[in-house]
Amino acid sequence: MDTTSRYRDTARQRMRDAIVEAARDLTIARGWDAVRMADVATQVGVSRQTVYNEFGSKPALAEAIAQAETERFLAGVNDALYGHDDVREAAHAAIFQVLDEAAGNPLIKAILTSARGGSDPLLPFLTTRSELVLVAAAGVLRQWAADRLPALPDEAVAFAAETIIRLVVSHIVLPLAPVDRTAGALADLVVRLVTDPVTP
Amino acid sequence: MDTTSRYRDTARQRMRDAIVEAARDLTIARGWDAVRMADVATQVGVSRQTVYNEFGSKPALAEAIAQAETERFLAGVNDALYGHDDVREAAHAAIFQVLDEAAGNPLIKAILTSARGGSDPLLPFLTTRSELVLVAAAGVLRQWAADRLPALPDEAVAFAAETIIRLVVSHIVLPLAPVDRTAGALADLVVRLVTDPVTP
């Protein structure tokens, strides 16, 4: 029974993931309001009722999409940061990755930039999520700094993290230079923020 | 005739200014789409036809409003910068002034933040203007830096200016701390960007 229930759960989980993924793809393709629960079900190959059994409502499904996308995004940032020993290289990799993903993934872009007054026709409730993601991203950066730059005072880390996040979002919203150039400039700024003597 | 035409021109200019000011006030009060050309005319005390004679169309009037507001804004930044000898004080004054004005003046806020996907119901064509204003603001900062910090290389000035502008806009869009605290933190950052040794 243990194994059975475990199997059941993983199968169920697989189905949930498939539904979320299908809904995600449809959302990217046509926008959330044009996504029909029936379409999602058909695409996955289950019945509409099953989708309702799993997620309960359309907003709940949207929430699941947002959550999954957020986790993927934060994991990506985390991996980029920890994938390099040099501070500048780590910062560059993470910033580049975010800029690149935002350029190609409308969902991520919407999540990261919907905090503003912008009324994206996509997911109206991402406005709430946006702050959560930005706060979570700041947490990732702070954790990484605590691991790799333990000498840096918390205050300096917090300011650097917030500043870099704001600048990255700003460059997503209004890109002026190519992505790698921007990533390079911001990575340099990170180094300066992090190696600078504290304010006298 | 010289004096006559000059007088005519200043009278005309006064009327144009009055029309723009009235239209600006109405826009702030009710939003641009709710502004009727007839209301503007009545408020100034001229006929609707006169407004059309002066500006030609409603979009053209909007353009005039945006231009006037932009000039006032940039002049304010300029004055704040040149009103202090100390770099930190000058930066603080300018940043504070912009944050404060954006908080209280919806037009300025719209102009500064409409570049993004944000579909403000106010002036849809400010999207174009936004970039112009930000570029112009960068120009003001660069000129000031050239006057007050001639030793600083152009490249460093350009990066510092763009970075500060992006951060200020970011704090307008998503304010987290009180205005004076934000202004203080950004002013400190200006000092660091400006006094830092260049990248080795």
Added chain:
DNA sequence: ACTTTACTCAAATCGGGGTCTTGTCAACCG
């Protein structure tokens, strides 16, 4: 367990009639 079918109901969509605004013109005044 999942599917199928059948149903309710709220909200979005559509259409059309009327109103309001813009933009233009010409006649009129000081």
Added chain:
DNA sequence: CGGTTGACAAGACCCCGATTTGAGTAAAGT
């Protein structure tokens, strides 16, 4: 002349029923 007034066509906008769509629920089938 510079401004006002009144009139007017064209198009945008608004209100309001009629219709359709799609979310959500229930129950029976397999």
